[in-house]
Amino acid sequence: MQIPAHLKNRISDQNQTSAGHLITTLKTYSASSSASVLDVVDVRKSFGQMTVLEHINLDLKAGEFVSFLGPSGCGKTTLLRIIAGLEHPDYGRIVKHGQDISQQTTAKRKCGIVFQNYALFPNLTVTENIAFGLHKKQWTCEQTEQRVDELLALIELSHCKFKYPDQLSGGQQQRVALARAIAPRPDILLLDEPLSALDALVRISLRQKIRNIQQQLNLPAIMVTHDQEEALSISDRIAVMNAGIIEQMDTPHNIYYRPQTRFVAQFIGSMNFMQAQAETRSQLRVDQDVICHVAAKTFENGHQFEIAFRPENAQLMSMDTEASKDDLVFPVRLVSSEFLGAKRRVFCTGLLNQHDHKELIQVDIENHQAEQLSETMKIRVPVSALHIFDMQGRALC
Secondary structure (H helix, E strand, O other), rough: OOOHHHHHHHHOOOOOOOOOOOOHHHHOOOOOOOEEEEEEEEEEEEEOOOOEEEEEEEEEOOEEEEEEOOOOOOOHHHHHHHHHHHOOOOEEEEEOEEEEEEOOHHHOOOOOEEOOOOOOOOOOOHHHHHHHHHOOOOHHHHHHHHHHHHHHHHOOHHOOOOOOOOOOOHHHHHHHHHHHHHHOOEEEEEEEEOOOOOOOOHHHHHHHHHHHHHHHHHHOOOEEEEEHHHHHOOOOOEEEEEEEEEEEEHHHHHHOOOEEEEHHHOOOOOOOEEEEEEEEEEEEEEEEOEEEEOOOOOOOOOOOEEEEEEEHHEEOOOOOOOOOOOOEEEEEEEEEEEOOOOOEEEEEEEEHHHHOOOOOOOOOOOOOHHOHHHEEEEEOOHHHEEEEEEEOEEEOO
16 A cells, blocks of 8 residues: 555654554554455544544455454544445545445445444344345345345344344344344444443353354454453454554454553553663663663663553562562562452552552462462562553554
8 A cells, every 4th residue: 555645754753642643553554465355545534623533544354353442432433434334534545345435325335234232123023124134126035035044043043033122132132133234245244332232241152153153254344342352352453543543453462462552551451551761771770779671672871761561470579589680670568459260469559769659550469379468579570571662652662
């Protein structure tokens, strides 16, 4: 894809407030050699004075499941609606199978859409709801009946074919909505927070069902969600969105273990952050009195950074335990803990100057280790588990 000159200039702008702006989206835009089903090219959208989407670039590969993940108001639903044709961008293009469909109506885009609120017709049976989009000009009565039966078997609701929506559970209604969306054999499946209205156990079961169906049909799909676990568990790639931009579009593994911006690191899972300053070209001074050796990276002396680590990568030790000088080690006071089932999360406050009255530091331990805790301890974090961000929020390692 040819990147417009004005976008290149924005990438090099060191004063940008959102570090993820275009940097990672353009870097991973054509990372895969698989055939592209859908391309979103430099899409922008505003409502009045409020910019909702700013220079969005992404692609969807054949058979791929992509999730738009982000906080409320980040623009993920607006982006999905633009792809579906329910909204029109102020600038940019939507390209499907090499054809610009930006000005096409929703009906001509061949996108199956599943909404959060099911949107089933209460006066129609399950069979009639699924068959609603199968127009008589294109489907004979025999073909329609066969297609409905196939889909009822696929969603495992053959025994409910003559029931009405109010006779079904929420999970069953959403499966019917899914069957109705894929009945006309769309090119792309679009899911707008399809599981948010369901309880936790039903969500877990249904998200796997949706994923299995999507894979069986080899149907490329995009799902909007604010649920991290949901996105991480079933997606091939995730677009993490923030304030109208894509901070990072990558595999779930890389989103979690290799966040490219501070926002992604903070938004996905739990992450501890600490201020640091370059002491030498390979050393960071943390909280004035702690030196951290990072041999794999070269720093400019005096520059400010943030280091971060996940609770599961930290270890609590007694104050008299010796640790390797190559690890990040600092003293803390234990404040409280939470039982998380297989693990226990311990909340600490740093004993060094800059961490007094700051955010609590989180450490995950095994439940049997709780008996070994004392009021003051040391935290040890391997340097290999550290994430380092510059003051613009860009990941250095």
